[in-house]
Amino acid sequence: MKSIAIAFKNLQRKKIRSFLTVGGVGVAVAVLVSLMGFDEGYQRGLRSDIDKMGFQVLITAKGCPYEAATLMLKGGGGLRYMDQEVYSKIINDPRVAAITPQLVHTVYDPDKNNGQGGLALYMGIHRSFLDLKPWIKFKSGNWFSQDDAEEVIMGYEAAEFEQRSIGDKIFIPGIEKILTVAGIFERTGTQDDGLIFLPLVTAQNIFGLPDQLTGIGIKLKEISQIAGFEEDLYDEPGIQVISMAEVRGTIFNLISSAKVMTNSIAIIAIFVAVIGVVNTILMSVFERTKEIGVMKAIGASRFDIFRIIWIETTLICVWGGIMGNLFAIIAARLVEHMLRGILPYAPSGHLVVITGGLLLSSFMGAIIMGLVAGIYPALRASSMRPIEAIRRGE
Amino acid sequence: MAVNSFKSVITVFISLGILLITYSASAAVGCTLNDPERDLRRIFPESTGYKTSFHTIEGAGREGLKKKVESLLNDRLDPVYEAEDVPYAYYDVLKGKEVIGRVHGINQKGAYGGIQIILATDLEGNIVDFYYQRISSPQARYFRDESFTQQFIGLGLEDLYRQDMLEKIKQPTPGETEDFFNTLRGIKKNLILLDAFYFDGMQNSRIGKVEKGERP
Amino acid sequence: MSTPVIKANNLTKIYKLFAEEIYAVNNIDLEIRCGEFVSLMGPSGSGKTTLLDLMGCLDSVSCGRLEVLGNEVSCARENDLVKYRRGIISFIFQEFLLIPSLTALENVELSLHFSRMTKERKHSLEIMERVGLGHRINHLPKQLSGGERQRVAIARALAVSPQLLLADEPTGNLDTKSAQEIFSIFKKLNEEDGLTIIVATHNPKLGLQASRTIFLQDGKIISKEKSSLFLEMI
Known part of the structure; x- marks a missing residue:
């Protein structure tokens, strides 16, 4: 009987609630991955477009x-x-x-x-x-x-x-x-x-x-x-000299204001997701007050309880991370299509490039998010006094 | 300097962006109406809507269609620009729930560039309207002139195989005949495909009439 | 002479209910020796449960002194009390308190897990056999009868091989037949394995089967004479 199995079974108890919370994390991760994938794709696309012009310097009339x-x-x-x-x-x-x-x-x-x-x-x-x-x-x-x-x-x-x-x-x-x-x-x-x-x-x-x-x-x-x-x-x-590196920089400046906005959206999505996770886990901790008391009565230490709750939170975020990454991969072409409609200049090739590194780092990010979000509920649960938890739960 | 080049950089990209967008948008292979809503209402003012469908020369039950089209045209279909998988758009013009006519266009290679021939037909397949959506030619305006295009109104496919009918049709300009024959080919191809897609094997098939010896 | 399992001097537990102080356990002196089977009896609110909670290291002592196996625990902190709950003292509750998401066997394994004991699976199976539930190991608590649930709780308590078993109204939610079955298990554990058992109950028929009975009223131990009056009352 491992802590992870206990945590897993707890989450299975309220399937819909767990699924919705996972979904919330998934959406946040998907938004983040899409945006970062877009950033990568746009840079690559632009670089390749500019390279395909074949010249590094363009001289035009003033x-x-x-x-x-x-x-x-x-x-x-x-x-x-x-x-x-x-x-x-x-x-x-x-x-x-x-x-x-x-x-x-x-x-x-x-x-x-x-x-x-x-x-x-x-x-x-x-x-x-x-x-x-x-x-x-x-x-x-x-x-x-x-x-x-x-x-x-x-x-x-x-x-x-x-x-x-x-x-x-x-x-x-x-x-x-x-x-x-x-x-x-x-x-x-x-x-x-x-x-x-x-x-x-x-x-x-x-x-x-x-x-x-x-x-x-x-x-x-x-x-x-x-x-x-x-x-x-x-x-x-009568002439001016434009270097293509400069052009690239300017294009990035042009879209950077849009990027600030999309990044804020991603941050808000993540913030909302974290709050959702904390809320779900806290709710489940309060519902299980009595059980936590019993666990302590049969020998669980503070750390044992802390670990179970922490693992639960992290599991939610891990699933959310996987789901979000899948979402992002599936929706990449759709996002691309939408972005093309909005952007003033869209380079050729794929606009959203999701690399293995990006998937890995977003997944790690989701885990870290789980670890952070789990601290408070886990502390709340682990600091309950056994007899109060058992009697109060009645 | 910095500000100036910043500006020019924007220019370069606005222009390139426009270029890219304009050309990728117009690079469709088939021939569709520029603005179906507007174009169909102009041809059939009483219409209330339309339904679009796409057909290709290849496909189930259409084996041998390519050969038939080539034999009726007495010309080969271009392997690249008239390939069997090129989709042809057909607009069924509706008045309420009733179909009152069809509009369909084809690409035809012209002497100086692509030609897009749009025909509107009644439910029997007779031409009720004909115009060039696109023709690139020094004589373009003569071809587009109603005095030329109106001559085709009322004709059906088999009429284009009757010498006496053809002799009545005046060429738009005295010297230029190449695009005139390209136009005839395009109209024929347009009507042949319409017949093949909508009247195949039916009593009122116009291809049938052509094949039954009304062909000169 | 061996060390007493429990030794209490002037043991007191005070609860604050608004401005009022309630003496749930009031100045109790008590000694329980190894191998005893003691029943705590008394009406509701007499302090049976509070006394058990204190002896089980689930609650902190307000005044007085309490020793468990010779170790002073009255001043111990929550973190130190955990040690006693791991493999030294086991608890059984009136309402069973199994973890609903875990099967019967997993509930038993859980206490072994928290007590850092290895060989969880094999040992748990043996214990389940011993309480006569070898055939119900994969059932969830809600699929078991009350008597079966309490037997799972006993298995969970026994799995860690405790030196002291505390049971708070273990038969309170059971019918007479199941209640007697549970008590028979206790007697057997006491007689055959020499396990020290303290049971709180208000059922005299069961309570008097113990080798010693302690009567409580208003948080105090009362004399034999008084207790016989009390017994007649019920």
């Missing part, structure tokens, strides 16, 4: 970014351009491992956004594009035949949407231009899948932006050189 964003949202274009000369200056910098110039252009497509009209994006790229994104493979076709060829390469989803194959024509509305499909990329899981790429020179020509660029993506030989590199370009007029 301008009020809010204005540009608003214009873009309203469908008025509003992209800023810089002179291609900047690119020629940086290309020979010894710190640069790979560099690619880009020209993004938007045209109004009345069929976009489910017929409501919207902007279609076209990106002029240079062959060095593939140096920065070595993982990109051609599903069919090849690179543009010439630097100024009237051709496009389509992202996987863009090609699917337009039902294009190699050699097909593609019509660019707005500027009334017809180009030929030279290649289609494999799916990458990034925004590249939805884009249509043109040779940089062709893009500059047909969009009427000779020698203009919207961005330069750069990969450095040593990641530690970023600060110095940024510093050197600081005086260059």
